[in-house]
Amino acid sequence: MHRTTRSRLNTIRSRRSLMKAAVLRTLAEPFVVEDLDFHPPAADRVLVRTHATPFCSTDCTNWAGNFGKVPPVILGHASIGEIVEIGSQVRGFAIGQRVLVPGTPECGTCFYCAAGRPDQCSELFDNPSGYPIVATDSNGETIRASGNVGGYAEMMNISANQIFELATDLPSDVLSLMGCGITTGLGSVFNAAKVQPGESVAVVGCGHLGLWVVQAAKLAGAEQIFAIDPNSERRALALKLGATSAVDPDAEDAVAVVKDNTGGRGADHAIEAAGPAASQVLAVALARRAGTVVLNGVKALGTTVELVQTTIAVQGRTIISTQNGNVRMWRDVPRYVRMLEQGLLDPEPIITGRYRLDQINDALVASRDLRDLSGLLVF
Known part of the structure; x- marks a missing residue:
């Protein structure tokens, strides 16, 4: 193997291996922050290094076991980050590109996408295999990503149908709200x-x-x-x-x-x-x-x-x-981004806390006790 190619592959492997994630091991028990070995992307998927993920109040419900999540699982259903590896069949994206990872994919081909309702995309709602397996822990146990995202982690393994380019200089912490709260x-x-x-x-x-x-x-x-x-x-x-x-x-x-x-x-x-x-x-x-x-x-x-x-x-x-506000991501997100750029929307009063990943249980309590509106995990 050519030395340059080998070096590039080693760099990619180092980007994805042993990344930290907050894993819900037991319902209604504190998240466990641990190192996971993230799997390489399948042909139609990408690896995204996380920049920021809101701790959504919905995940208080998920954490408590009231919405059907099955541990071990990584919660966090909307995020933003940077592409670090691309599957062989993915087109239109590049390594280093910043992308939004919202709570809803748009496959473009299922019944609901074809009917103009991608908010009901079958890739999210009609998957008999459940949420995707994205990583393996130190004991060899596989870990799934809630909502096909798993944003409470340093790395995300994401379908190419669930990433969207963001052509803006706005900061990632603000843009992370675009995947759930703003769009909804x-x-x-x-x-x-x-x-x-x-x-x-x-x-x-x-x-x-x-x-x-x-x-x-x-x-x-x-x-x-x-x-x-x-x-x-x-x-x-x-x-x-x-x-x-x-x-x-x-x-x-x-x-x-x-x-x-x-x-x-x-x-x-x-x-x-x-x-x-x-x-x-x-x-x-x-x-x-x-x-x-x-x-x-x-x-x-x-x-x-x-x-x-x-x-x-x-x-x-x-x-x-x-x-998710019945949005069409490719149509609506650019418009909503322009509203933020023009100062028509004010995110700052809604961002009421910023947390490191190892502080996720503090973010949970602040959300559950209604002290936070949107607490952000910032990586």
């Missing part, structure tokens, strides 16, 4: 609700997702934006980011407040960004007849939502289920 929040407003200038929007839940919804509703030209959350700090931040009213649902009748300020009708759009079933019931009640309800949250597998029949049968509401 903005997509809920622009793609699902299709909010128009002068309309009213009620936002149920003002965590990181709800605050992106508030900002997007303002950009869409909503005249009234009701921020509904029991947490006073989050209500105050929602007002700062564009909400016109803030409602404490523990102290006030949120439905009455919204109706009193919309001519007795209710909001044109109610967007749920909280998770519990009660928040989705509230969202339906907040929307006017023939209004739109957008539902985002999940709290546990098997949770049911009980609704008054007339609110969904004869009053003309459109109830929309969303996943």
Whole structure:
């Protein structure tokens, strides 16, 4: 073998071997940060060295065992990083390129992608083999990557259908939010609700997702934006980011407040960004007849939502289920990046903590206790 070729191969191997990852070994027990041997990429995959990964509140649910994750597994379903190795069949990407790794792939060929709904791509939802095996631990046990990503690690082994080029100089910590929070929040407003200038929007839940919804509703030209959350700090931040009213649902009748300020009708759009079933019931009640309800949250597998029949049968509401804001990554991400570049979106109040990988259990607690909006693991 030519010396230059051998040197390059050795460099690639050193980039991927024995990289640290936070592994969920036991449900509801602390993450274990350990060295893993990451597998070389298959023909249609790439290795990405992680730059930053948000600790999403969804992973508090995953960590607790309420959403079907099977240990040992690496959580973290959206990230950003730099390509360090490319499978033989991958085209259009290069080593050293910075890419977004969102929570949803776009294979472009499955039924859902062909139907214009890549947010439901079969590569994520219809994989009978489960999440991909990406690494091996010191005992030879294989480790899978949650959501096909596994962003709580120094390295990710990713399908080429789940990486997207980012043509911007914005920092990686901010751009890491693009793979989940920003896309879901903005997509809920622009793609699902299709909010128009002068309309009213009620936002149920003002965590990181709800605050992106508030900002997007303002950009869409909503005249009234009701921020509904029991947490006073989050209500105050929602007002700062564009909400016109803030409602404490523990102290006030949120439905009455919204109706009193919309001519007795209710909001044109109610967007749920909280998770519990009660928040989705509230969202339906907040929307006017023939209004739109957008539902985002999940709290546990098997949770049911009980609704008054007339609110969904004869009053003309459109109830929309969303996943990652129903985005089309190649279309929507460049637009959302431009909004960040132009200062139309403000990420800084939403980034409330930065952590090293070995501090991931601190990030977990801060998210679980509602002290963080978006805590970032920065590598």
